[in-house]
Amino acid sequence: MRTVTSALVLTLTLGAGLTACSGNSPSAPSTSTPTTLRLALSADPAPLDPDTYYEAEGLQITTAAYQGLLTYKPDSAEITGLLAKSWKVSSDGKTYTFALRTDVKFSDGTAFDAAAMKASFERRVALAGGPAYTLAEVESTDAPDPATFVVRLKRPVAPFLDYLASPYGPVAVSPAAVKAHAAGDDHGAGWLGAHTAGTGPYQLSSVVKTTRYVLTANAHYWGGKPRFAEVDFAVVPDFSTQSIELQGGQLDMVLHGLNTRDYAAIKQNPGFQVQNFPTLFKTQIWVNPDSAVFGPHAARQALRDSLDTVALTKQIYGDRATASTEVYPEGMLPKGAASDMWQANPQALAALSGNKDKSITIGYYGDNSLQQLANTLQIQMQQAGLTATVRPYGPAQVFALPAEPKQRPDILVAAMNPDAAHVDTWMSIYQAAKAPVNFLGCSVPAADKLADAARVTVDRSESQELYTKAAREYQNSLCWINIADVRDTIAAKAGLTGWRHQMPWVFTVDLATLEPTS
Amino acid sequence: MTAILTSTRASGRLAGGLSRLNGGLVAVAVITLLAVLGPLVAPHTATEAAGVPFTPPGASALFGTDDVGHDVFSRVLYGLRLSWLSALAVVGVGMLIGLVAGVLAGLGPRWLDELLMRITDGFLAMPGALVAIAVVAAIGPSLEHTLIGVSVVWWPYYARIVRGEVRAIRSRPHVEAARLSGIGRLRVATHHVLPGTWSSLVVAASLDLGYVVLTLAGLSFLGLGAPPPAPELGAMATQGLSSILTAWWIPVFPGIGVAVLTFAANLSGDRLQAQSGRI
């Protein structure tokens, strides 16, 4: 018994110590040279070749080193030129003509021109990596003169311009670098896994796998010279450790992954700031149509009605998200075209307590906020008389779900984002019956047909109308229940200014415009 | 391994061995009793929402509440029971399989001994966490599956101990005599060899209990173990770990629960070992 007592004493002392120290944690960020920005990666990114790289962690590096023809305006779904000054689309929607900038050089010093863009498109198709889908419908490319680049499609592709502006879209890769470092028929992929050769403000200057990635300013950059000469990424897998390092002055910025209360505490500290940027992230509940409990449409209706999105969003995310009001993220469909709100009725779930089968599994895929949401749903279901357990899914498990029906939970809590700000990039990745990551296998044939038609419709408003109809069909299936529009939350030391952010670029900021103030 | 806990003077019959091990065994029994009875004083059940989420420790909730409003104190009490009984189950199954395999290896023909020992080598050389991960991934996560996964890699340790004991005892005069006098192999095994292995087995098991508690908690760190909302101490501590900077009580109290169980098991193991050493 004495051990228990001493353990209690130890606990209380420890607890007192922890509370005391969280109040007055060191508030003065270190005074390291303001020309270096220190960031963390929570996982070692896949090889950073832009034509095969296809994940979120490390996007900060590829987007700083490479540029495509188009991009989005900051925090907007509106497309604007980047390496292309302007563009024209033929009336049949199959020929795209781009007028290119002529003042652009790659980080290896060679000039960028239409031939380089053509070679980059061909490289992407030849490597056939994950992001190659963006060029799947390209029939041919042409470079009639150094400042003109022409793309011909096999058939119209409604989201094609968005593909070109996507962070995973085709970018300019120096043909000289590819040629110099090609090994066998790898198109330089081995070398480009740990080096960069793009037109962006930075280039990768040093890589120690699983330890450290260093970006240095690209001396040949055509835009304004970035204020930070060097950006240093340390791989720190544990988010609590990242937070401690930020507050201890070891890091200048944490890109994502802390929980809502951590951000609130950091915000309270005058030495730090917390920035929220709009993204295309949606926190959703995926419903398994083969679930014994939620299979019937009425049961899904009851589940949806029981959810108070405003209260849940506030509880889980605080000011890091707003309750979802539309079927798709902002800018994908005309505002109000597919509105998605309902009167919350906490009693609705009780209708299911008469079910014979009452045990359900709530899966979640993602960070601690999703874990908390899953736990909260578990309590609500339990209060309604159901027996619910929570199960975490890792990437390898969740991506196996389309092929492993037996492993599917009854509902899956996840925060998904599309590759670009076009509604097609959501529907055709997550929702169509043949979509590659339709996790729980929900099939809505009527909607699939409408979306397929919209995809090849040249007239933009006509296409949007078809997509909107498809949206309603998907919405009515109640296989996906929207909870919140989640922002990109970045914690940083005070004094950093010049924040700029792109909606489809998750866990990133524009490094080129970031400034230290002394 | 063979000689580790083999106090060479340990011999005699089951009852005799047990009476000498009383002190430590009583300690294990007391921990078990406390763990089983603990939930009786819990103010709430382990899975009900008892208050506002993230309430710090105080009068309304002794150990505070977690991210969805569970009472951490109640969950720790339930968790002590679950974690302790799980550890007992793993050790029990490990002892049982290890006993059979060890006796077979120790008394059987040389080829069987060689075979069994190489198999145990194989298991001991395999990173247990990996095997448990794969087993659980294959048959789905649940407490039972994790316990199966751990038991699969746990028994070789006991098999080694038993085999060493058996070999030592086999060459003793009284066993030799029994064998020469024509008593059957099985009877020699059950009446003359088994009782002798008992005390080192019990000592090894008690020393092992704390380690099992820690291992199960560590597996929860990798997302294995009882799925929430089950009050498993390791799962609670690791799930709460992301809150450690702003709500330290959520991971720290369950973590201390693990430490208390391990510590208690270690102390009783120590006692047992000391007593058996003085036999």
Added chain:
Amino acid sequence: MLALAGRRLAGAVAICLGLTVVLFVLQHLSATDPVRVLVGPSASTAQVDAVRHQLGYDLPLYAQWWHYVTGAATGDLQTSLRTHRPVATDIAQFLPASIELALFSCLIAAVLALVLGIGTAGRWRGAAPLNTVLLAIASAPAFLLTLLGIMVFYRNLGWLPPTGRTSIADPPGGPTGLLTVDGLLTGRPDVTLDALRHLVMPAVCVALLPAIAVGRTLRSSLTTALESDHIRTAKAKGLSRRAILLHHGLRNSATTPLSMAGLQLGSVFASLVVVETVFAWPGLGLYISQSIPTSDFPAIAGTTLLLAVAYVAVNTAVDITQAVLDPRLAR
């Protein structure tokens, strides 16, 4: 002794073969899709199937296994699905950091074990409290200890760096790969000092569990040894307590703790995974903890095989050392 080593080598090969079978069966049973993770969510099913075929993941299991084993025999551990580099290259890069951490952990564990073993077997004043304190610390789960360590020693006290192996921008790249040693060899003591500061916390966290296990074993064999006849003789001859303990007791009771130490290697590896993840220590533990979520089978299998070989090697070395210390065991 050669025969013993030879027998063990044959055993190691058998163990590794068995391990690969187990790993393949488990991988086959587990519901994960590494190829989909590799290619990416938006890739078409046809594209994923093409990569699956290219990697040979569509072959029957026994064919995949045979392919793997024949490759491994020639040192080809296949290519990691996550890093796109040969697993052998990855392992060669991450191994030195883990070896350095493991060596220092063993050093700390050995010191702690000796303190625990001798301190408590000798029945000196303060032995019991020492035992209790060590036991209490070793009872805390590693994942909690690591984070609390960072909070106390980095955030609150500022004594130790939180993560990584070094804060020096251009650490020497060789010759051993162990920064503490390389710093001395290349005449840069600051590197060694800095590496040591980074080593302390992770190494202590790894060392605690094995220290207790070995310390206890040492105590029990010491106690037995001290009561044996020749020690009584030594006492009767009037030798000092300390001389008896060190010269007679320790030498005669070293064999069992040694074999316990060999067996503890498994728990050291297990701790490395947790500790390296929290301390961002770029070793094999971190490598495998990054590989598990994406089900990077070649990486997991390669690392597991390496650990198995290390385990067998260390335990063989222990057996041989024991045989030297106590020729009766050689048989």
